[in-house]
Amino acid sequence: MDISTLLPDDDVSRVIKFVAAINSLKKEIRYSQVKNKKWDSVADHSRRLTMLAFLLAQDKNRWLDVNKVIKIALVHDLAEAMTGDIDVSLVYNWEITTQEKNQKEILQIKILLQTLPQDLADEIYSSREDYEFQKSNEASFVKALDKMEAIMHYIQEDFEWSFQPFIRQHWLKEVQSSGKLDDLYEKIKILIDKFMEKYE
Numbered sequence: 001m002d003i004s005t006l007l008p009d010d011d012v013s014r015v016i017k018f019v020a021a022i023n024s025l026k027k028e029i030r031y032s033q034v035k036n037k038k039w040d041s042v043a044d045h046s047r048r049l050t051m052l053a054f055l056l057a058q059d060k061n062r063w064l065d066v067n068k069v070i071k072i073a074l075v076h077d078l079a080e081a082m083t084g085d086i087d088v089s090l091v092y093n094w095e096i097t098t099q100e101k102n103q104k105e106i107l108q109i110k111i112l113l114q115t116l117p118q119d120l121a122d123e124i125y126s127s128r129e130d131y132e133f134q135k136s137n138e139a140s141f142v143k144a145l146d147k148m149e150a151i152m153h154y155i156q157e158d159f160e161w162s163f164q165p166f167i168r169q170h171w172l173k174e175v176q177s178s179g180k181l182d183d184l185y186e187k188i189k190i191l192i193d194k195f196m197e198k199y200e
Contacts, residue, residue: 018115022081068138076131082108151191
């Protein structure tokens, strides 16, 4: 049933309608190009990423705004409620460029956010833009954990695919260049090297 038809047009109702609209994240499959089909959903990924971010951001030596970290982790993939997950292999094979992927997601997140009151829409868009363009230390932190969560999934689900060079070259470079993340970089490198063992 379409919840949007049941509620009046006030701010609380608009928030409820927005959350109903992103329910599709539970059904949007990640890694759809992987042949062995050990998938998870965008919602599964976002939940686990947010838990990682919340717990690891507590370290006072990181000097991070924990609330900002959680907010970025929660909203970083919201556009995929509209676009679906754009599999990393499509970028790796040049079937879509990173710029095209970003433009598609920006267009759809703007449409999705029209449901919300303007102040909340602006806050979510700002957090999503922060993540996309790595404007803050918090965004760089979440970006690194985004890669960590993905490689954790690969290992736990015993993935087998042909894009392992992309993981080593692109992901490690992306995390390494994102600021004060040396300890996370080392952990991610350990996990990636473990994943790569099966191909050596």
